[in-house]
Amino acid sequence: MNDSKNTLAKGVTVSSKFGIKETIIDFLKRAMDKKIFDAILIPIKVPAGDSFVYVLLNEKSLFKDAMPLPPIMSVQGAKAISSITRLGKGNLKIAAVMRPCEIRATNELAKLKQVDLENITLISMDCPGVLPTSYFLKDPEKMTMRFNEAAERQDDSIMRPVCQICDKSSMVAGDLHIGTLGAKKDTFFIISNSQKGDDVIHKLEMRLEDNINSWHESVKKYSQEKHIKRKKNLKSLKSKVGGLDNLIDTFSQCINCHNCMKACPICYCRLCYFDSDKVKHPSEEYLEMAEDKGTLRFLPDTILFHVGRMMHMSVSCVSCGSCEDACPMSIPVAQIFSMVADETQDLFGYVSGRDVNEPIPLTVYKEDEFHEVED
């Protein structure tokens, strides 16, 4: 659930009389003034007002359209960080403000060497979920209001289906975390989770204390409720999609656009195996397959693609829901992948992205595991 490795994290209580968003932005500006950060990566509303995108900025006036917790996740933040650091760390010290699942995906990409975190400080927030993009696009302004109201009263019923069953919405996996749960009125917590985080706090002349128990307790209670809901929902999903026949039915409308793969923060391959020559066959072979069965569905390899992708990335899946949002056929991809990911990760006692130093299970060898599969 929300248990990050560092459960004893300390924090600072901050007054948010002028609004949480304003206080966070003020915090970032002060850190820029003190040269702790040279630039900030943060979601900004686009000029047409119909989306929020990541912008790397050092010009403070651009903060006017910034939204630390936007109603949608248009591009998964880990992809944004990978975009700026895939070819190596830069000279700039950057703070990235994103959701916990985006930071977890960033950690996974760091392990996969698609991200260099040396000069990046990751700042997350207690996350109320995000709206499905299609829902938001119906009326961006109205939906933003609706999102803010729902977030306020911890109502996840209008959020992405995987957000409704997310039990890691307050997981501290980056360097700093903004905690709003369990905070007194007009305050929030800034929680440090690393040396980098501690340094920021100290340079801003704030003091870390052990006074964030109320946050810990609220998070524990909230995530336990969500955990139960998650188990229940995924179990019922399994009864609907488990087995080959159900699987074929579930993906019967898939059009092989691979939007899910492109939107997935973990799928980083430049050329996906399932777009490569390996899966393209001479016409005789297709015809033979058709003759064997009488009929060959042509889009070929739909199930192979999904099951293959699952094998490639499920151990790192962070259940962000980006895949499902990008699916033009409204297939519950994220829920299915979450269901499998929970099981593959459980096998190894692994939680994707929880800790950037925890190696991905398939890259380490342990002599004493899986005795049950030995002969």
Place this chain on the structure above:
Amino acid sequence: MTRALRLNKGIEQGVLDLLKFLLDSGKVKGVFTLNKINSNGDVSYSIITRSSDLDSAVPFFPLMPANAGKLLSRFTLKGGTKEPIVAVVKPCELRAFVELIKREQGSLENIFFISLTCGGVYPLKTEVDGTIKEDIPKYWDAVSKGEILGDLRPACRGCTEFKPHTADITFDVIGSKDLDKQSIAFLNTEKGEELAKGMKGEFLEKELDSKKLNEFKIKRESEKKKLFDELNIKMNGMDGLIDIFGKCIGCHGCMRVCPICYCKLCEFESPDAEYKPSTFETELKKRGGVRIPPGIIYYQLGRLTHIGISCVGCGACDDVCPMDIPVSTIFKKVGESVQKLFDYVPGRDVEEKIPLVTFEKEEFKDVEE
């Protein structure tokens, strides 16, 4: 005059009977067609080799789950089929395949084409919500009256290339009465005549009614103008582009479903589209803020440059855009203006060279100084 075949069956059954005849008589080894693949009635392209399996085929179903041109390219990319195949496709799918052939991405060898004067298709979301099933009778009614339904794909509502250019057999449906009782297939080529030979039905000498098709074209022209006008207000300059494409998430779904985009590795997914940290630093100094990942407009304009000349306006890109960007309308507008410059209709004729690969000494004098 063209040879034609009148079948005493409605359009949906008529084409199915013809396909069965082709398979049963051994004239073809397989049928490439839309097919209901499960009890839900989900529709996908399939290759059918067993005659009895054709019972679930829905060759003229008004849906394009994927552009068939792209699929036929996949089928023949590693060499043409040695066994004869008949493919039932929509005119824009056929044109897309021809464009891919020009790019050496497939082979026409041993593939026969059946198409129709096309009334358009519904957006994919109608399959997702299941409404398409109820819409089918309404669809054929509108087609037979030569009307344009408002809930079709925008690309289809404004499509003026509804008559196939290179089909061996063309079913005449737009503005044709009694589509539920009879159907007429025009046998445009020798291959087409050869295929139909022996089929039960009445053979005639006939011409496609150009008057009714022209009337229909005028309706489509005016729909197209409407689509372009709606867009035009925002089309001016960089700000306009940012307004339209600002919400693009860079999933490249449009590229992936585009029948013309065949590159194994798109330029915009290659190392060329990745930047060193120093580039971001320089841009930041200049502008104070950089969108991450960068290159949204660059991608869209780049793709326009790459495929505009061959865009067949099928609308597949629209349907997969998770951000509801009217990609196809933009690509069609730009595509058509480029195509007009060269008097080029993509996919009209496989022998017609793509303008950008040919050199004509006497053109574009006006751009010389």
